[in-house]
Amino acid sequence: MTITHGGPLTELGAGLYALLPGRRGWGLANCGLLVGENSALWIDSPYDRRLAGEFLAASRALLPAGADVDRVVVTHANGDHLWGACVLPGAQVVATDAARAHLCLEPTPDQLHALAGAVDPATPWGSYVRRHFGVFDWSATELPTVTETFTGEHELTVGRHTVRLASLPPGHTVGDLFVHLPEADVVFTGDVVFGSTAAQPGDHPSHWAGPLGNLIESCERFLATGARTFVPGHGPVLSAAGLKVHIGYLEYVAERAHAFHAAGVPAAEAARRVIGEGNYPELGLPERLVITIGSEYRHLDNGDHPGMLPIMQQVAQLAWDLSGR
């Protein structure tokens, strides 16, 4: 496959483009654009109205006269994949039944906007929010309406592309899906995969649902499509070999989480110890291991999800401690 860099979008195949922010960090998701004769489809959308407007302008520059982006497939309900669809108020927005049902667990754009303006940057929490989320502007971002849902498999057509959607078991969130484009040999994995390569190191994943066994099985399913190119939710595009390396990461974190759980080590302390083992020093945001290991522990303990905010406060505390303050 040849990846052509032209303008803000990267061409992955005939009529297929990706918005690859090229930087790591919270909220900077990869998105897809499929161009048909009279229509176009996005796979995910950026986090706020300004970024989504830029993606829309870049998309429209590639569309035939009279065509517009009229469908958005959302890989999961996190705002950094869904909220940008607010710039397409007439578009059909497709997600899984479970993603729509779990939207109530997510903060709204208004809540995040209020939060980002109210934190005290002298505290671990406030410093973390300012540093990682201060670049986004949710003042004019609305929560889009998910108009169509499914469970199992669902197929769409855009131009010459068959678009195969399939729901996944709980992993990154409850309600993940992936997109297989067989004509292009490309899979969009959503945040089931966080990409990293030697040339472009990525971040540690933040898996809110788990268990890791489900995520590993989903990655195996992506490989089983026979696709050659895997666009992760964040980070660089991967080959099949790169995806296998990522499976190795997930297996390592699962093995350590289970071992620390069996030894009675609390989840937050287990995350610190995994970071201390120093096996993936190139990955950013190591504090997010609190999220993924916490999810694994909840499965082992049959515990309830405490909600995103208390978990994020643990993440911020760990980042504060790791920075030596």
Ligand SMILES: [Zn+2]
């Ligand atoms: Zn994401």
